[in-house]
Amino acid sequence: MAQKARHPGVVTDLGEATRPVIAESWRRSLAARVDPDRHEAPVVYAPDEIADLRGTHPLATTVPLLRHTLSMDDTIMIVTDTRGHILWCEGDNGVRHKAERVHLTEGSRWSEDAIGTNAMGTALATGKPVTVHSREHLVRTYHGWTCAASPVHDPHSGLLLGVVDVSGPLRTMHPAVAQLVSAAATLAEHHLRQHLVRREHVLTLNFLGGPHADLDGRPLVLTLRNAEVLTALALHPKGLTAEQLALLLYGERGNPTTVRAELHRLRAQLGGVLLTRPYRLDAVVRGDFLDVRTALRSGDARRATRHYSGDLLPRSDAPVVREERADLAAAVRRGVLDTGDVDSLLSFADSAEDAEVLERLHLMLPVTDPRHALVSSRLRRALE
Incomplete structure (x- = not known):
């Protein structure tokens, strides 16, 4: 009709x-x-x-x-x-x-x-x-x-x-x-x-806490699946086949045909930045979760914590995102606990309600420090 x-x-x-x-x-x-x-x-x-x-x-x-x-x-x-x-x-x-x-x-x-x-x-x-x-x-x-x-x-x-x-x-x-x-x-x-002189494109992916991205300063309107695809490609700069992407995005139930359709829709925004055979990104790729990875690999827990503003795509259930999210959170947490730096502990506590981190802060901060009362209140909630 x-x-x-x-x-x-x-x-x-x-x-x-x-x-x-x-x-x-x-x-x-x-x-x-x-x-x-x-x-x-x-x-x-x-x-x-x-x-x-x-x-x-x-x-x-x-x-x-x-x-x-x-x-x-x-x-x-x-x-x-x-x-x-x-x-x-x-x-x-x-x-x-x-x-x-x-x-x-x-x-x-x-x-x-x-x-x-x-x-x-x-x-x-x-x-x-x-x-x-x-x-x-x-x-x-x-x-x-x-x-x-x-x-x-x-x-x-x-x-x-x-x-x-x-x-x-x-x-x-x-x-x-x-x-x-x-x-x-x-x-x-x-x-x-x-x-027109060909210039390198810059793709910025800020996915800690939620999907925000831009290409050469132009904001991109991304679905969660778009962001998951970009996460997988950013973590595998040499490229991935449709079969590999299907496994990373959907697990064993993944279908390469579904992935190709997703990539086709994403290419409408990225144009020639999204290359094929294998699928890869022809751009300088920057991102908050990539900055955290780099800092952790260099052993700089303080810098990693500064960039860590929350979980990677917290609503995503894609295997590639779940694994990276868990790895980043665990590594940053271990790093701030090992360094024992108050500012790093406070920064991590702002992004995750972690009882052990809050307990460490509760012990380290003087009672006269205004932050002590705030940490004490958050610790009580975390232990309830």
Whole structure:
């Protein structure tokens, strides 16, 4: 049975009214509570901020090429970042003035969750070229426009960099524009391959206490299973087969097919950083649990304790995580007890309610030390 739109007056039937790519986009947009009666996209950045963003964006060097390729009467060329912010908007002056009236201009955000189905936002959401024509736009304000957009990827890592788009009033857009935009995106990637210096990516995994990660400073949205996969790969930098990963993540019941599906989903965020045959990470990998391991191996219990802020992925039941979690906790605990350093004991006590550690502190801290009373109270609770 086809799904009905939840906002009155938008469409009568999402399954029958339009193309599947548009129907899916409407569903995402409506789930994000985009109002079809909204009149304009949100303006996020001021002109001086846009100038700063342009200067550091990797697509900056491709703009002259895109401008030359996509210069047409009665249209505008747009280049966005990965979140749908318009960084460049150039072209026919008359069309630009019309576009400015509906915030189709630099500094505005055109992701699906901000302004509903549109070529730029839907290309970002799907990672594929898309044309959105007239009433296919969820927001009625843009029913007089047609837009064709194509994503542009880093040719070295595969990571999405943004989209290039051509937009124009409904009557002026030629059907061949979509193919031209896709060709321009391919030319931009070829240009980047020739001129973009490959740099080492930095993947930071802070998994003590919970999953927090970023790639080159860009936060990653990880599921627990994503974090478990990354933990396994970080602990095995030379790489793992799907069979080995299945065993580490699921134990004897592990299925390599399931693992490959998980890796495919993870690669959507990591791009070329996640390599295959064997599966491994092509990046400088940093992380709090890795810092603890390094400190323990060098015999520096104080440094290990400073980095130890809690159990490794405490909700995980994956064998590779369980073993590493237990090993780290036991080694740090033994280290702080052996050194007998008050600061290290206190730091460990903050991350784990350990009766033996608290007893040692209770004996070491003078009664006049304000921390003594706090340790005494925690010790009583630990012994109850």
